[in-house]
Amino acid sequence: MLILSGLLPCLVAAVCVVEAVGQEKRIYPKGYRERSFELVNEVEDTLSKGDKKCKCPPHPLDCAEVLQCGKRESGIYEIWPRNRIISESVYVYCDMKTDGGGWTVIQRRGNYGNRQDYFFKKWVNYKNGFGNPEKDFWLGNDKIYALTNQNQYTLRFDLMDFENNLRTASYKNFWIESENNQYRLHVSNYVGDAGDSFIEMHGGQKFSTKDRDNDNSTDNCATTFKGGWWYSSCLASNLNGLYLHGKHKSDGDGIEWSSWKGRHESLKKTEMKIRPLNYIISEDLNLEGIIQ
Numbered sequence: 001m002l003i004l005s006g007l008l009p010c011l012v013a014a015v016c017v018v019e020a021v022g023q024e025k026r027i028y029p030k031g032y033r034e035r036s037f038e039l040v041n042e043v044e045d046t047l048s049k050g051d052k053k054c055k056c057p058p059h060p061l062d063c064a065e066v067l068q069c070g071k072r073e074s075g076i077y078e079i080w081p082r083n084r085i086i087s088e089s090v091y092v093y094c095d096m097k098t099d100g101g102g103w104t105v106i107q108r109r110g111n112y113g114n115r116q117d118y119f120f121k122k123w124v125n126y127k128n129g130f131g132n133p134e135k136d137f138w139l140g141n142d143k144i145y146a147l148t149n150q151n152q153y154t155l156r157f158d159l160m161d162f163e164n165n166l167r168t169a170s171y172k173n174f175w176i177e178s179e180n181n182q183y184r185l186h187v188s189n190y191v192g193d194a195g196d197s198f199i200e201m202h203g204g205q206k207f208s209t210k211d212r213d214n215d216n217s218t219d220n221c222a223t224t225f226k227g228g229w230w231y232s233s234c235l236a237s238n239l240n241g242l243y244l245h246g247k248h249k250s251d252g253d254g255i256e257w258s259s260w261k262g263r264h265e266s267l268k269k270t271e272m273k274i275r276p277l278n279y280i281i282s283e284d285l286n287l288e289g290i291i292q
């Protein structure tokens with residue numbers, strides 16, 4: 001049964017579900033999920049004809065729709081993901097400046113006064129989220145699941161080292177499965193200047209924490225490398241590792257992006273953020289100075 005929820009001229013949501021004995025079971029046959037979004041886009045194109053203008057939705061799905069409503073300053077906003085897992089609104093940090101804005105930030109690391117092992121937490125913490133959205137934080141796997149299953153999303157990593165050099169890594173397609181499937185990662189189509197440290201080693205992997213070992217190693221990678229991540233056996237990136245100050249002797253347990261800095265140099269700042277794949281800023285908005 002295909003459910004088209006939140007049908008709006010701007011952005012829409014589609015969820016492929018099978019109902020059974022009062023429970024929701026999600027299925028993702030190859031190509032079916034993508035086709036469902038294509039069908040929604042076709043409906044959107046039809047609705048957009050006849051001089052119908054894109055209007056501000058009363059309950060934005062994400063930061064892209066918040067921007068569509070004319071909110072141009074980066075900061076914390078209320079959104080309403082269209083998913084049965086999330087029954088209430090969510091407060092998120094919206095990046096309205098980077099590459100046209102409209103980014104929903106799902107992770108941030110930096111020197112904000114927390115312990116170096118602040119991200120070395122249990123499954124329930126990563127499930128629900130933790131931290132301050134303006135400082136160190138993880139949005140929460142349930143929320144990331146809800147967001148990335150209401151539309152097709154692009155994922156962007158913004159990375160900074162201790163010499164304040166900046167790199168980016170973007171992935172055209174990004175979504176995760178539900179907790180029933182251990183938040184398995186789906187990611188593809190890398191572009192950027194940081195190198196790809198996400199697809200080959202982490203794509204298709206389940207999420208692991210120190211108390212929930214879902215990796216492919218004989219050891220618990222989350223315990224060894226002090227974080228929560230989509231570990232395989234074990235890592236090419238580790239953005240939820242220990243906050244170490246640049247170069248370190250230990251292997252891979254810092255905030256690592258190995259294709260740029262290897263496994264012995266921890267990063268200073270990171271952000272992970274998502275935006276709808278085909279999002280276009282409305283011409284009705286005067287966004288000069290935001291689009292880069």
